[in-house]
Amino acid sequence: MLNLPYIDRIWTARGSIPLEPPRTPKDTFLRLDPLLDAAGTHVEIDGDTLTYVKDNPAAQDKLATFSRGTLRVVQEQGNTRLRYKLTSPALLLVFLAPFLFLAIAQATVFLIDYERHAEEKKAAEGKDKAKDKKKEKEPGPLNAIDQFLGAPAPETLAEKKKREKEEGTDKHTPKPAYILSGIFAVLYLFGRWFEPFLMRRTLRRVLNGQSVQADHASADRMKLNRPN
Numbered sequence: 034m035l036n037l038p039y040i041d042r043i044w045t046a047r048g049s050i051p052l053e054p055p056r057t058p059k060d061t062f063l064r065l066d067p068l069l070d071a072a073g074t075h076v077e078i079d080g081d082t083l084t085y086v087k088d089n090p091a092a093q094d095k096l097a098t099f100s101r102g103t104l105r106v107v108q109e110q111g112n113t114r115l116r117y118k119l120t121s122p123a124l125l126l127v128f129l130a131p132f133l134f135l136a137i138a139q140a141t142v143f144l145i146d147y148e149r150h151a152e153e154k155k156a157a158e159g160k161d162k163a164k165d166k167k168k169e170k171e172p173g174p175l176n177a178i179d180q181f182l183g184a185p186a187p188e189t190l191a192e193k194k195k196r197e198k199e200e201g202t203d204k205h206t207p208k209p210a211y212i213l214s215g216i217f218a219v220l221y222l223f224g225r226w227f228e229p230f231l232m233r234r235t236l237r238r239v240l241n242g243q244s245v246q247a248d249h250a251s252a253d254r255m256k257l258n259r260p261n
Contacts, residue, residue, distance in 0.1 A: 044125035046229035047118050050236055055113035058106040068095060068239045081106045095235050098123050098228050119232060124224060130217035138210035145205050
């Protein structure tokens, strides 16, 4: 993951949590162990710093969004705090998605303009040759047998031109790409605020001995009480 000042805020969450009562790095990381004890998680501890990397985390993994991170226990003005820096490839992808769909929309607009100019050129050339061609005739009425069998009436020249014009305008449209771009932009803005909030709350609960253990205990109770 890139490490660029200011720009990496797009996919990075930073913050700190007070440790009350003060705890040693060993005790702090021991409390975080249930949160990091998941398949595909690689953890390294170097003194007061813990670094983790998750490979293809499961959807139920509480660290699935922030698949990489660094946690450090520090002393600040007589207080002990857990500082964290968490990175999220998922947030980066959601951030880039609106630009992708905007590019698709612009490409569609360019294609529409190109086809319109081609059709105008073709129409201008057709006018020059129109004098040498017979005018297209209106289709005749259906015979009695076709009418009796319920066959549809032949398309008139006016209806044909209208249909061809509508097919030409509806062939390409940038509207769906603009809509998807807006949806992903809203998703990113919401996720950029909500996901760090959830992560901070999860860390607080785990440090207080609540979240993961309680979830596992309730899951075990459900398994025991589940009828065979």
